[in-house]
Amino acid sequence: MIIKSLDKEKMMKNPEKISEMDRREFLKIGLVITGVFAGGSIVSVASAAEKIFPNGSIAEKYPYRPHYCMVIRVDRCIGCRRCVEGCVAANAVPSYGWRTLVLEREARQAIGQKREFIPVLCNQCNNPPCVRACPVTATYKDPQNGIVMMDNKKCIGCKICLAACPYDARYYNEERGAVDKCDFCFETRLSRGEKSTACQAACPADVRVFGDLSDPRSRVYRLVHQLQKPVWVLKKDTDAKPNIFYTKG
Amino acid sequence: MGCPENSSWTGCLKDAGRRVFSGGPVYLFFLGLFAALLVAGVAAGIHSVYIVGSRHAYGTTREIPLAMLIATYTFFVITSTGLCLVSSIGHIFGVERFMPIAKRAVLLSVITIMSGFLVIGLELENPLRLAVYLFCSPNFTSNIWWMGVLYAFEVVLLILEFIFLLLDKHKASVAAGLLGILFGIAAISNLGGVFAMLNGREFWYGPYLPIFFIASALLMGCAAVIFFTVLACRVHREGLDGRMAESLAAIGKLAGLMLAVIMFFTIWRMVALAVGGTHELLVRDALVSGPFAFNFWALEVGLGMILPFALILWSAGKRIGPIFLASALVIFSSFFVRLDMVVAGQIVPLYWELGVREYSKLHAYSPTWHEILVVLAGVGLTGAAFLLGEKVFQGFREVEDAGSHFAEVLEDAAQEPPSAEKGKVDGSP
Numbered sequence A: 001m002i003i004k005s006l007d008k009e010k011m012m013k014n015p016e017k018i019s020e021m022d023r024r025e026f027l028k029i030g031l032v033i034t035g036v037f038a039g040g041s042i043v044s045v046a047s048a049a050e051k052i053f054p055n056g057s058i059a060e061k062y063p064y065r066p067h068y069c070m071v072i073r074v075d076r077c078i079g080c081r082r083c084v085e086g087c088v089a090a091n092a093v094p095s096y097g098w099r100t101l102v103l104e105r106e107a108r109q110a111i112g113q114k115r116e117f118i119p120v121l122c123n124q125c126n127n128p129p130c131v132r133a134c135p136v137t138a139t140y141k142d143p144q145n146g147i148v149m150m151d152n153k154k155c156i157g158c159k160i161c162l163a164a165c166p167y168d169a170r171y172y173n174e175e176r177g178a179v180d181k182c183d184f185c186f187e188t189r190l191s192r193g194e195k196s197t198a199c200q201a202a203c204p205a206d207v208r209v210f211g212d213l214s215d216p217r218s219r220v221y222r223l224v225h226q227l228q229k230p231v232w233v234l235k236k237d238t239d240a241k242p243n244i245f246y247t248k249g
Numbered sequence B: 001m002g003c004p005e006n007s008s009w010t011g012c013l014k015d016a017g018r019r020v021f022s023g024g025p026v027y028l029f030f031l032g033l034f035a036a037l038l039v040a041g042v043a044a045g046i047h048s049v050y051i052v053g054s055r056h057a058y059g060t061t062r063e064i065p066l067a068m069l070i071a072t073y074t075f076f077v078i079t080s081t082g083l084c085l086v087s088s089i090g091h092i093f094g095v096e097r098f099m100p101i102a103k104r105a106v107l108l109s110v111i112t113i114m115s116g117f118l119v120i121g122l123e124l125e126n127p128l129r130l131a132v133y134l135f136c137s138p139n140f141t142s143n144i145w146w147m148g149v150l151y152a153f154e155v156v157l158l159i160l161e162f163i164f165l166l167l168d169k170h171k172a173s174v175a176a177g178l179l180g181i182l183f184g185i186a187a188i189s190n191l192g193g194v195f196a197m198l199n200g201r202e203f204w205y206g207p208y209l210p211i212f213f214i215a216s217a218l219l220m221g222c223a224a225v226i227f228f229t230v231l232a233c234r235v236h237r238e239g240l241d242g243r244m245a246e247s248l249a250a251i252g253k254l255a256g257l258m259l260a261v262i263m264f265f266t267i268w269r270m271v272a273l274a275v276g277g278t279h280e281l282l283v284r285d286a287l288v289s290g291p292f293a294f295n296f297w298a299l300e301v302g303l304g305m306i307l308p309f310a311l312i313l314w315s316a317g318k319r320i321g322p323i324f325l326a327s328a329l330v331i332f333s334s335f336f337v338r339l340d341m342v343v344a345g346q347i348v349p350l351y352w353e354l355g356v357r358e359y360s361k362l363h364a365y366s367p368t369w370h371e372i373l374v375v376l377a378g379v380g381l382t383g384a385a386f387l388l389g390e391k392v393f394q395g396f397r398e399v400e401d402a403g404s405h406f407a408e409v410l411e412d413a414a415q416e417p418p419s420a421e422k423g424k425v426d427g428s429p
């Protein structure tokens, strides 16, 4: 995350100059998404207010356009794994690999529901460790939409990106002769004009909400920029700045 | 014994060949053995990557993608850098005692780096793409990219340094050697960075590994010089001469010092892990009392630190026998140090904190025969090339040796066009 030092200094000197609107936006994000992410000039942290943040409205500062992301409403997941099947079918994922999984947590002591399901996939990180590690830029972040993609013909199969990814989102695909990973179905759906990912389309419980975080009218924008429900990301301390958000309800 | 009078390439090679074949049954047995290992290992690697697929042949998985072959690669290149550093103490920095070992150490440095390349070449899924895209599509933030570039330079510098040493071109060899040291240290600390810059892997992350690798390299360099020099005496069926014995004793002392350094590194590392995060604690437990306990206590600490240190102390810096044994132990053990370092960094599932059913156990890795054979290919290359090198360069003796004959040939080659050389050879009886 690169924050222009000038902006930072300016803001630390004149916190009162920060517009009320910005402050609210920031507080929302800072408070509810403890330690959020984001590339470009967005910054936001747990203890929020006195920390630095850039000028301008947050929506304008999302670094990609569209800035694709997914919000996972985790408590709605019933563990049917149709999303996984949809992904496998859409993207020809072999039996030995996965692009998305639904993990299962058991809470024996819990009252009522005793199991919880947690879908995981590539976080299309804004600061992707896989992209940094790849020696030949076979994996790269699309400059337009921020999806972390593969250029199969370049992949030398060193697998350092597998080790670098904090989310276990990559595997070596023999058939492709390259590493494979979730691309938000860019190749098989988005680039062909569809607006959803295969996993989202297959989910009967509307758990996975996919969309453009830079568009204030989008569902994902509204789900992320609200105060009522907590929104979190996985493994935020690795500083990969993920674009998969989790919430409840 | 030397080259034919006309000192031509072919004549020299023929002569070297004659020396190899008259090496005696034990020599030839080991040469054949190492060559067979090399061939078997290369065949196993090709079979794994290009025929059945590494997913079936190697023990690596999505969760533990880097394992024995990467560890072996680091083992060889760390040794190579170490040899380069130890050789430089004498012939570059002028420490008299370290001079006699310089040529052999530099040649071994070339051999071990090549062995490392061989092993990683049989590990990568698409090594040919590397040759193209390393240059056409570089990623300057990638440690692996820098690794490729730095080691490519390093191997060229080492070869130049060796040639200049043979030619007794002191200034040129010092220049190549100095650059070799710079590139070697850059390469090895960057190799540490390959692991140490992965923020998602707590056990590797941080400044420890790059520094540790440099210290390890020095230790490995000392151990390899001692080990191979003593073996070379057996190859030539003669005792260590006084000057060489003194040299080895001095290197043995340096090895003792480096062992002490490595021991303290290891102690502090374990202390630091004990106050680290969940992943670090899990790895520490795995090392101290879990699946890695035997490797850690017996192979790393016992055979790799305590016993060799005791042997070096016992040698009183004089007796070569114990120093040799200590070196052999250090080399053997450091293979497991590399292996444990690489594998232990990946045993904790990345979603451990979620407490999910799928990732409630530590990942496990065990090598397959294919992987072990590829490791042996590296060992075979090093062994065979060392044995050949000893005969070809006649033990790097100072006067009237084959090395200097080769030097003459090299000099001639530099002066005359190769076709003229060839004419000479053909005309010779």
Ligand code: SF4
Binding pocket: A133, A134, A135, A136, A137, A138, A139, A154, A155, A156, A157, A158, A159, A160, A161, A162, A178, A179
């Ligand atoms: S395996 Fe392929 S994509 Fe991954 S780092 Fe290596 S070259 Fe890049």
Ligand code: SF4
Binding pocket: A121, A122, A123, A124, A125, A128, A129, A130, A131, A148, A164, A165, A166, A167, A168, A169, A170, A181, A240
């Ligand atoms: S989740 Fe892994 S594969 Fe996806 S962008 Fe982040 S580091 Fe790369």
